[in-house]
Amino acid sequence: MAEAAARRRGRGGGGAARRAERSAVRIETAKYIERNIPNFEVLTEEALDIIEANAETVLEEIGVNFVDNPKALERWREAGADVDGERVRLPKGLARKLCATAPKEFTQHARNPEKSVVIGGRNLVLAPVYGPPFVRDAEGGRRYATMEDFSKFVKLGYMSKWLHHSGGTVCEPTDVPVNKRHLDMLHAHMTLSDKPFMGSVTDPSRARDSVEMCEVLFGKEFVQDNTVMTSLININSPMTFDDVMMGALEVYAASNQGCIISPFIVGGAMAPVSVAGTLTQVLAEVMAGIAYSQLIRHGAPVIFGAFVSSIDMNSGAPTFGTPEASMVTYGAGQLARRLGLPFRSAGSFCGSKLPDAQAAYETANSLNMGLLAGVNFMLHSCGWLEGGLVADFEKFVMDADQLGVLHGLAKGVPVDEESQAMDAIREVGPGGHYLGCAHTQANFKSAFWKSELLDYKPFETWEEEGGRDTRMLASERVEFLLANYQQPTLDPAIAEALLAYVADKKASMPDAFM
């Protein structure tokens, strides 16, 4: 689509027109959000004490399973856990003690140092959708994702002002063999963007490949001393840690790379139907996972994750943007802060099949909740559709635009003399208007968040221009952005070495599609 648009422009307009259009696209990335507003806290201290005590009881009495992972069981035994088959029971206090060595916050370096992010504290880092096997756009409908789609999403993420992170599996490139696609995905993040990114977790060997590719990109020494990836380690809720995910965690923790340790919960199926019960299980699972990361390496950077949706009890479908998911997220944020750990949750979650009103209600509910819950790393912050089965091109730019609202909210309310605006109120007086007054002239450019997508035109103009809905406006924006994409520069020697690494790795093994 991008190529077609570029050709059309090439044929139709002159160089001046092209330049004018190009100059309208400013590739600018906002700094990660530093909140100047409080967190919204729904649980009392007493409630938090009860949930923490219950989580300790769960770890001690019930325990968690580490599956197909004798080495992990050995590590647990040495640490003082009660190991019975694959079941690991942790005496009260053990998990919390181990979690205490994880850093409160950490820096994930980008190859462009201006785009490095600090994860934790009062910060919020925004990363795009992760994992969908399908893509959708208005023109092509719903279809299996390809590497070409993947590259387009990385380009759109690179061009988004409000997105701080390039993400990981923005969609599954199903046209590349399963055992090789991580190489192409990492290569795309490393070369088409200069924002920070995530590593592969689908096999420990692929996690090692991810580290090696980072050594090519950043230099081996730099990677030894610094965190250059943050990767997603899901827990099989309830309370099961499988060998693939733990294998990837072991690689990353050992090399001091960041990991999100994240229960993946559809409430009522993988956790109790109640908020307090879900929080208890989430806390027990995360503490066990993070404790394990610290057994691998004291001080390994980790994030307290909580992916939570509720369920439609009629159909069994996961539901998003619901009050119960919000309450779990608010509560999990409080628990993470009490543990002194960075927190990951929320995103552009929705169950809708189309980027329509349902999608937007659900997404806005979740994005707002994520900001106020004190989330530090928001995966899936744009582009998610259909319960995560689909990465949608239009919704990607629609959501990415809304992320600007979060940046605006996080600023809080300055009450310095200029903001008090008493001179303006005196100047204008009863019955006047502020449009031309000195205070407005001095401040209007930065006073209001400005959408780059939404329609504010008078009705008549809007109608004359075709009465476009948000999806159509977004479709045009996708095409415009891709047509105007310009690749960030990269040292040619590094670019060549990355290509060679990928080619060598691919040549070293047969294709696998399962």
Added chain:
Amino acid sequence: MAEAAARRRGRGGGGAARRAERSAVRIETAKYIERNIPNFEVLTEEALDIIEANAETVLEEIGVNFVDNPKALERWREAGADVDGERVRLPKGLARKLCATAPKEFTQHARNPEKSVVIGGRNLVLAPVYGPPFVRDAEGGRRYATMEDFSKFVKLGYMSKWLHHSGGTVCEPTDVPVNKRHLDMLHAHMTLSDKPFMGSVTDPSRARDSVEMCEVLFGKEFVQDNTVMTSLININSPMTFDDVMMGALEVYAASNQGCIISPFIVGGAMAPVSVAGTLTQVLAEVMAGIAYSQLIRHGAPVIFGAFVSSIDMNSGAPTFGTPEASMVTYGAGQLARRLGLPFRSAGSFCGSKLPDAQAAYETANSLNMGLLAGVNFMLHSCGWLEGGLVADFEKFVMDADQLGVLHGLAKGVPVDEESQAMDAIREVGPGGHYLGCAHTQANFKSAFWKSELLDYKPFETWEEEGGRDTRMLASERVEFLLANYQQPTLDPAIAEALLAYVADKKASMPDAFM
């Protein structure tokens, strides 16, 4: 549309089919929201002190205008204000002292006592869109509103579970003369619904008619002792109180009826471009308006209102769901609570021309903000479109469904033994699932908010059924609800007396269309 649908059904199906369909519609109204969650507060005590001091300075130094209202100026003079022409300057402390006699909360009675609402405290009462001259639906497009449209909205509001209030001018019935339409509007609220409603404010005589109609509906004695209307008194920001609105306020306050005293602000035009400056002006205006209501009658029930949008500085269009409007709303809530007054703000605000993703993002941003800002009375909580120019039928039911999310959020997080769900966690254990466990069986029906509109079906089913978007689903729901509407019973003598009142009033004056 309702009639057509009913006819279709009458022709096509038998009585049994009709009954089955009808029995699926349960007319049920949730109690007004009683928050079990904290308010979200963005301003520090120091910032609030500054804004309050500045507002007092504004009232003393600059003052407010009471236009074409010599009686009001006389009242102000007697109360100790400095009156110069139409300008009223209030010595520091005067407005605050007068505001202190207004009640912290008040009950607005509905003719069905189960639907009476308590406005103030930790409560949130939800009322529909107010004021649009146009309506829109998917079938008929955008057009001038008529009395038939008005009646349909009242019916939809009556049938909405999550709407506590029937509202006022849900749309302007432009096919009825300006000087008579308040009679038809009130008659519709009184007879097609049994929820509480609002009175006319477009002329003091129409406010008197509203009180008289209430005397017919509720009985003269009941109205003398009780509040049966809450009406909307807008301030012409900056700092101008016109005679029409003040005339209506005088009527309502004198008869102990509720009024929202509400600045109507497009930031940057009617108030400074800064949040702190806007809050200062809002506070000064509301304090002056509420102080005036208490000059009319000590103890008259009033609400601290704040209608605030931001502005697109390119086009001058008002914008909605923006971070700046949210910050003003959060701050205004804090100021209202410090004054000890009920607070009105937020709503289904959006600038979009269609009930699409833009509309839903903007609306969800505003609804969520309203709940967390501690709003007590939310006018416009469903059906608003195109900056308030349009009342949209599909969006009315879409938004009304989302109001269920607010009800769910307000519940907070119970942490009693049943909610802790420790037995469920023990029963299921690592690797199991909760779908069939005893705790889930006992709690799943009430555990999750359930949409009556949104789509959660599997992709294949959804596609087979036509791949409908939210607007199409909503369009079907509007038709279904109107076809199944059943009028609440009313004493025939009262019904007849109301009709006679309206007929007599209409006969007493010539039609006016301006």
